[in-house]
Amino acid sequence: MSDFSALREAMPEIVDGLWLTLAMWLAASALGLVLGLAIALARRFGPVWVDRPLWAVVGVIRGTPFLVQIFLLYYGGPFIGLELDPTPAGLGGLALYGAAYFSEILRGGLLAIPPGHVEAGMCIGLSRLQIVRRIMLPEMTLLVLPASVNMFVVLLKETAVLSIITVPELTMAVTGFGSANFAFSQAALVLAIVYWTLTELTGGLGRLLERRLDRFKLA
Amino acid sequence: MSDTLAITLRGVVKRYGSNTVLRGIDLDIRHGEVTCLIGPSGSGKSTLLRCMAFLEEHDAGLIRVAGDPLGFDAARNRLPQTEIARVRRNIGMVFQQFNLWPHMTALGNVAEGLRQVLRLPKRQAQERAMAHLTRVGLADRASYYPSQLSGGQQQRVAIARALAMDPKIVLFDEPTSSLDPELTGEVLNVMRSLADDGMTMVVVTHEIGFAAHVAQHLVFLDEGQVALEGRAGDVFAQPWHPRLRQFLETYLDRGASVLLG
Numbered sequence: 001m002s003d004f005s006a007l008r009e010a011m012p013e014i015v016d017g018l019w020l021t022l023a024m025w026l027a028a029s030a031l032g033l034v035l036g037l038a039i040a041l042a043r044r045f046g047p048v049w050v051d052r053p054l055w056a057v058v059g060v061i062r063g064t065p066f067l068v069q070i071f072l073l074y075y076g077g078p079f080i081g082l083e084l085d086p087t088p089a090g091l092g093g094l095a096l097y098g099a100a101y102f103s104e105i106l107r108g109g110l111l112a113i114p115p116g117h118v119e120a121g122m123c124i125g126l127s128r129l130q131i132v133r134r135i136m137l138p139e140m141t142l143l144v145l146p147a148s149v150n151m152f153v154v155l156l157k158e159t160a161v162l163s164i165i166t167v168p169e170l171t172m173a174v175t176g177f178g179s180a181n182f183a184f185s186q187a188a189l190v191l192a193i194v195y196w197t198l199t200e201l202t203g204g205l206g207r208l209l210e211r212r213l214d215r216f217k218l219a
Numbered sequence: 220m221s222d223t224l225a226i227t228l229r230g231v232v233k234r235y236g237s238n239t240v241l242r243g244i245d246l247d248i249r250h251g252e253v254t255c256l257i258g259p260s261g262s263g264k265s266t267l268l269r270c271m272a273f274l275e276e277h278d279a280g281l282i283r284v285a286g287d288p289l290g291f292d293a294a295r296n297r298l299p300q301t302e303i304a305r306v307r308r309n310i311g312m313v314f315q316q317f318n319l320w321p322h323m324t325a326l327g328n329v330a331e332g333l334r335q336v337l338r339l340p341k342r343q344a345q346e347r348a349m350a351h352l353t354r355v356g357l358a359d360r361a362s363y364y365p366s367q368l369s370g371g372q373q374q375r376v377a378i379a380r381a382l383a384m385d386p387k388i389v390l391f392d393e394p395t396s397s398l399d400p401e402l403t404g405e406v407l408n409v410m411r412s413l414a415d416d417g418m419t420m421v422v423v424t425h426e427i428g429f430a431a432h433v434a435q436h437l438v439f440l441d442e443g444q445v446a447l448e449g450r451a452g453d454v455f456a457q458p459w460h461p462r463l464r465q466f467l468e469t470y471l472d473r474g475a476s477v478l479l480g
Contacts, residue, residue: 116318119274120377123312124332124384125304134335138322215364216322 010177017173018194024091024169025156031091032098032155033148039103041132044110054103061100066158069093074165090162090169098155105151109144110136142216149206153199160195170194224283225250225309225388225419226271231280233266233443240266242443243280248388248436253420255430255451258440259466264423265315267440268392271421272312273303285309285387311381311389315396317373319365325352325376326361332384351379355409371402375409382413389413391422427470431455439463 039058043051061069073082074089084092113136121131163172171191178187226248233241240263248254248271256264269275270282273290282289287306291297298306319328326348333344352358355375365373374394381389391410395403407429414420414433424430430437430451437454439447441462447454457463 114316114318116314116316117320120312120314120318120320120380122274123272123307123310124380125308125336126332127304128300130335134331135320139320142322215366217366 006181007177010173010180013168014170014173014177017168017170020087020168021156021159021170024087024094024159024162024167025152028091028094028098028159029152029155031095032102035095035099036102037106039099040106040110043103043107045132058100058103061097062104066093066097067161067164069097070161070165086162086165086167090159090165090167094155094158094162097158098151101151101154102148105144105147106140108147109140112143113139142213145206145210145213149203149209152206153202156198156202157195160191223250224248225285226421227281227283228267228271229281231267231270231277231282233263233270233275234278240443241270241277244443244445246438246445246448248419248421250387250419251417252435253414253422253433254436254438255434256421256423256438256440257425257427257430257466258446259469261442262440263443264440265392268390268421268423272310272390273307274312308384309387311384311386313374313377313381313389313391313394315393317365317370317377317397319373319377319380321365324362324364325357325368325372325379328365328376329380329383332380336384348379348383351383352376354382355379356405369402370398371405374398374406378406378409378413388419388421391420391424393423393425395424395426427467439466441466 039054043054070090070093073093074084074086077084077089117135117139118131121135126134159169160171162169163175166172174187174191175184178184224247226246228244228246231241231244231246232239244263244267246267256267258264266275270277271284271289273282276290279295281291281293284306288298289306290303319325320331323331326345329348329351330344333339333347334341337344339347349358349361352361355378357372357375357379360368360372360376363372365376368376378389378394394410395406398406403426407426410420410422410429411433422429422434434451437448437451438445439454439460439462446462447457447460454463455467
């Protein structure tokens with residue numbers, strides 16, 4: 001019985017944590033997607049001196065653990081005058097992490113567009129900008145959908161890492177409750193179930209969307 | 220004089236690295252004629268056609284479309300992008316792979332240039348697009364997406380898309396080569412009716428029958444050079460040309476092997 005009263009006491013904190021997790025996830029996904037698109041377009045259409053540094057930054061982010069990146073940003077930031085509260089640091093870190101991966105996914109999508117589709121646009125008389133906007137971006141979106149859904153799921157799971165810099169998100173709240181009540185494994189089990197439910201929902205939505213867009217597939 | 224010529228090529232050279240694909244092509248495409256480019260694979264016929272749309276940039280020589288230099292002027296200065304686009308507006312292109320945009324309906328594909336380039340109001344663009352779909356016999360497929368159409372239907376939509384921009388010349392790059400044999404007829408029929416209407420057409424094709432019956436002007440390319448050209452009847456009446464004879468015999472062999480099958 002005492003377990004339940006403790007749980008009831010901790011419940012507001014856990015619910016707040018869940019909301020914060022969802023908010024961080026969606027905000028970081030959106031920011032990451034926008035920044036990733038900008039990087040992909042800059043690397044695809046920009047000059048070499050833009051492409052090279054972006055290639056390096058993306059490589060570093062993709063080649064190091066998110067845990068290490070978030071440590072560097074939060075604890076190392078102050079050494080270069082970047083003092084951030086846990087939540088903004090976590091959001092910024094997660095968005096950058098997502099942007100690096102999204103940029104590669106989207107760049108791959110741009111490269112997978114059949115060159116003939118672009119040539120057809122040129123022959124019709126579309127401008128470069130029109131070709132990007134009317135042909136390349138829509139076709140890219142279709143091509144990258146499965147990989148993007150996968151990336152959204154990854155970002156959701158990586159929000160748990162933010163507990164390490166004391167962002168009061170779901171993992172932080174639930175493990176806090178677990179250690180206060182000596183219920184570590186129960187807490188971990190609850191976390192697993194919540195994250196898994198959310199990722200399954202995301203995957204299901206993605207599959208639904210893919211089916212809806214099936215008629216647009218390359219013939 | 221040049222206004223009677225749709226396209227002129229003088230000394231056109233195209234290289235890919237050390238590989239010279241076109242070795243100085245001189246060619247006149249006359250208004251109102253169907254010109255067929257034939258030749259063995261690797262002879263440069265598709266490259267030549269793509270040069271006429273500036274999809275490939277020629278390395279030397281001069282190409283004029285309706286009298287205006289395409290891509291480079293006579294002094295080999297590269298022309299500005301807007302000028303390239305303006306000259307290219309004379310040309311419609313039909314590709315081997317159709318290259319319809321998969322996220323647009325058949326009507327959307329045909330209307331795209333009318334909306335985005337000619338800036339027609341939506342209704343007017345759709346009406347004109349519909350007229351062109353009707354012309355290729357696909358009015359009832361207007362709302363279909365490319366993935367829902369057969370290859371022959373897709374290619375007919377692609378022809379309607381090219382015609383919608385009202386080009387002076389339509390270039391066809393092996394328009395039936397990626398179609399199942401039973402679907403080539405519908406595409407060739409559309410092309411034949413276009414030719415009957417007096418459209419200027421340049422066609423890279425392996426359909427020797429189409430070349431023999433529809434083309435007024437036949438060009439036989441071999442190893443990046445014009446080996447033989449002239450009135451279609453005259454060219455086919457010259458089987459003494461060793462390379463042409465060899466080329467035509469491979470067709471006869473193929474036909475014979477089917478018969479003996």
